[in-house]
Amino acid sequence: MKFAYYPGCSLHATGLEYDQSTRAALCALDVELDELRDWNCCGASSAHALDANAAILLAARNLALAQRAHRDVIAPCAACFNRLKVAEHILKTDSTRRVEIERALDFYYADATQILNPIDLVVNHIGLPRVRAAVKNPLTDLRVVPHITQFDDPEHPRALDQLLSAIGAQPCEWADATHCCGGSLSLTRANIVIKLVDDLVAHARDVNAQAIVTACPLCQINLEMRQTRADKLPIVYFTELMGLAFGLKESRKWWGKHLINPRELVSRYQ
Amino acid sequence: MLDSSLRDWVNLQSHQNINTCFTCAKCTAGCPVAFAMEFGPHRILQMVRFGMNDAALASRDIWLCAGCETCATRCPNDVDVAALMDALRQISLAKKSRNPARDIADFHRAYLLLIKLFGRMHEASLMILVKLITRDLLADMGAGVQLVLKGKIPIVPERIRGTGEVSRMLNAEKRNSREAFVIRNSQFGNQK
Ligand code: SF4
Ligand code: SF4
Numbered sequence: 001m002k003f004a005y006y007p008g009c010s011l012h013a014t015g016l017e018y019d020q021s022t023r024a025a026l027c028a029l030d031v032e033l034d035e036l037r038d039w040n041c042c043g044a045s046s047a048h049a050l051d052a053n054a055a056i057l058l059a060a061r062n063l064a065l066a067q068r069a070h071r072d073v074i075a076p077c078a079a080c081f082n083r084l085k086v087a088e089h090i091l092k093t094d095s096t097r098r099v100e101i102e103r104a105l106d107f108y109y110a111d112a113t114q115i116l117n118p119i120d121l122v123v124n125h126i127g128l129p130r131v132r133a134a135v136k137n138p139l140t141d142l143r144v145v146p147h148i149t150q151f152d153d154p155e156h157p158r159a160l161d162q163l164l165s166a167i168g169a170q171p172c173e174w175a176d177a178t179h180c181c182g183g184s185l186s187l188t189r190a191n192i193v194i195k196l197v198d199d200l201v202a203h204a205r206d207v208n209a210q211a212i213v214t215a216c217p218l219c220q221i222n223l224e225m226r227q228t229r230a231d232k233l234p235i236v237y238f239t240e241l242m243g244l245a246f247g248l249k250e251s252r253k254w255w256g257k258h259l260i261n262p263r264e265l266v267s268r269y270q
Numbered sequence: 271m272l273d274s275s276l277r278d279w280v281n282l283q284s285h286q287n288i289n290t291c292f293t294c295a296k297c298t299a300g301c302p303v304a305f306a307m308e309f310g311p312h313r314i315l316q317m318v319r320f321g322m323n324d325a326a327l328a329s330r331d332i333w334l335c336a337g338c339e340t341c342a343t344r345c346p347n348d349v350d351v352a353a354l355m356d357a358l359r360q361i362s363l364a365k366k367s368r369n370p371a372r373d374i375a376d377f378h379r380a381y382l383l384l385i386k387l388f389g390r391m392h393e394a395s396l397m398i399l400v401k402l403i404t405r406d407l408l409a410d411m412g413a414g415v416q417l418v419l420k421g422k423i424p425i426v427p428e429r430i431r432g433t434g435e436v437s438r439m440l441n442a443e444k445r446n447s448r449e450a451f452v453i454r455n456s457q458f459g460n461q462k
Contacts, residue, residue, distance in 0.1 A: 192306045
């Protein structure tokens, strides 16, 4: 399977290991990713806060690029994924605004490009049997809590739990699976964000989780940076755990990129 | 008389009808930032609805909103409270309302400025701009240095070929948008 790939700005910077592990884990499942040429920033949480039209146009430009590439597009960053989906929703449902967007971007929306998150791709399109078949080192006894991954049901997301079980890990029920970490305020209201992050981490510890698993580079860096307790809880991407379970050698390069190095936790599976 | 102009403006700008709200406060109950807010999302909504326009626009709450969309996901009447917050931020800037959280608005401006310059985010530049905005030079230096050393914050920005196109998107809004039309036509826009 071949897809267009929209990494977004974080995956070229603070989410480097998410980029590398997504490419590696999907490659192991025979997915080929072709990075969109000349993609632009989706505007993240700032564009929609200040400029409603620009926020939609920024996301829609990337959809136009994917449409020109005639491929469905994989967007691993949860924030980018959200922005692309919002733009898609408007294009699909609001014909007045669709015409405005088409005029501004000089393209015609053909409604032929799917936007997929890697969790959705793996669980619903590739299928968990193929994931299980690719596992070399099952992550037995690794207790983890999945954080904000509502690509199926917004209140009771299940897809990531299923994926984590398929690679042998033990996803735990916890209260904060869909609780926001305040990432967009991280640099301007650290005091608020520290409380949100410390609460999340405490609740993860309440169920004896050894790591929080995320699919968002903004949550990941925020949860790492804003923990205040001395013994810090590792925050890992689900794609890193997939790579680890698949026995991929390059997984060794990912752990050192973390602000909280999860090496101790993962070394027994390597 | 009830001044409904802000309500109408918000409804138009956020493509919805906030009047369907029946004040159950579920949005505020689930809002992660409500503990730090003055009013909380459901009261902000009521203020807009009942003409407390200046108070709503000058509240720090509209800037503290993290945009997580928990409220919009849970509202039993499908009110998109997150979009309401976005609309209020935009209107507060357009009206130059008093803003007790000016630094957050400046942060967003800085973010958009970098997208205008490069077409993509450049974290190193953003860190510098944030330091100028918050006037706190030492905050997060440790983490910033670590990230640079780990090769996760590129020093040189990536600049896309479509930067001009992207930059125009971010500039075009004020001239020809719907809200400019509303500003001209609403009594709210004509108030002093
Ligand atoms: S959840 Fe919806 S109906 Fe309830 S107070 Fe909030 S906006 Fe109103
Ligand atoms: S989007 Fe804003 S108002 Fe709504 S729950 Fe999140 S932080 Fe609160």
